[in-house]
Amino acid sequence: MKEIKFSISNITNKDTELVKNILNSGWLTHGKYTSLFEKEFSKFTGSKHAISLSSCTAGLHLSCLASGFKKGDEIIVPAQTHTATAHAVEYTGAKAIFVDVDFITGNLRLEEIKKKITSKTKGIIIVHMAGYPCDTKNILNFCKRKNITLLEDCAHALGTYESKKHVGNFGKSGSFSFYPTKQITTGEGGMLITNDTVFFNKIKKLKAFGIDKDIKDRNKPGDYDVKDLGFNYRMTDFQAALGFKQLLSYKKNLKRRHEIAKRYIKNFINSDKIIMMPYSKNCSYFVFQIFSKKRDDIIKTLKHLKIGFSVHYLNPLPKMSYYKKKYKLRLNDFKNANNYGLMNISLPMYPKLKNSEIDFICKSVVKAVK
Ligand SMILES: Cc1ncc(COP(=O)(O)O)c(C=O)c1O
CATH class of the missing domain: 3.90.1150.10 (Aspartate Aminotransferase, domain 1)
Structure with a gap:
């Protein structure tokens, strides 16, 4: 028996040809595939907005910032997850509070969450471990009653549903990963979905240096203001093309x-x-x-x-x-x-x-x- 690989991507020869064409076009970022990928992702997940990013970690970080998490706040995360889930909290100065998970789903359970709630709890980040849906609706209802922000780490969850709704649509945002072993890959890359337009606009600015104007809306180069201490968390157009093509199938x-x-x-x-x-x-x-x-x-x-x-x-x-x-x-x-x-x-x-x-x-x- 020959080697069986742990993961093989679904990238076709046509996709690599497309990447070559984009590289030759000279239009490597801010291009049409970024917006095509975002639109298709919204369609697939049924979300109002989707925004491409350099990674899922970027999505989690921006979600924590746009939710206003800061020093003195406590944010609940699963004890068993990728370190990105907790790091995203810590980048903002807030404290990651670890909660034990269910054996064997690996997901957070409401009874365990309740034990760690204090007056400082401002948020909960659930993870849909290995693509298995967390108890999302019940946790969301609890968050609503307690005025706590729910964020979803959907790094494993492209194609995960609860009550016929794609995950990532329950919390304020859902952040997806396109790391090479994931269901679709752009090398490195991520996508954030949200149904809150104010939140979306905040993320959009934070993703690109805090600049207030899209490149297509500028009268001349440099015609913009910087209103926040934003980041460069963009995805390139050739990565977006790869993601777009894999999403179609x-x-x-x-x-x-x-x-x-x-x-x-x-x-x-x-x-x-x-x-x-x-x-x-x-x-x-x-x-x-x-x-x-x-x-x-x-x-x-x-x-x-x-x-x-x-x-x-x-x-x-x-x-x-x-x-x-x-x-x-x-x-x-x-x-x-x-x-x-x-x-x-x-x-x-x-x-x-x-x-x-x-x-x-x-x-x-x-x-x-x-
Ligand atoms: C649960 C979870 N969250 C976040 C991440 C970070 O994703 P990325 O590498 O796209 O930043 C990963 C990475 O695999 C993950 O497994």
């Missing part, structure tokens, strides 16, 4: 992800040493995650057979030196997040993955845990 991609998930589940269902989530039509299946006490034996086998895998994530954030030292955190307070880190493994999930490859991966994993 994403429905098909998502359908195949669901077929793959069902096949994994069918193959693993009789193994009592493998824990996994039941099939969900609302999950975007960023990866296919399983959990096992014998995770390290599985890793050894997969490495030997040249089958790609990943771990999302190995160490919960309270274990990371920066946060552990700063807030004197104890791992005992985050038991589920820790178990999640000890037991999870992400298996390949992409449309080009063949059924015979899925079956081979499953057979190898089952053998490894026996």
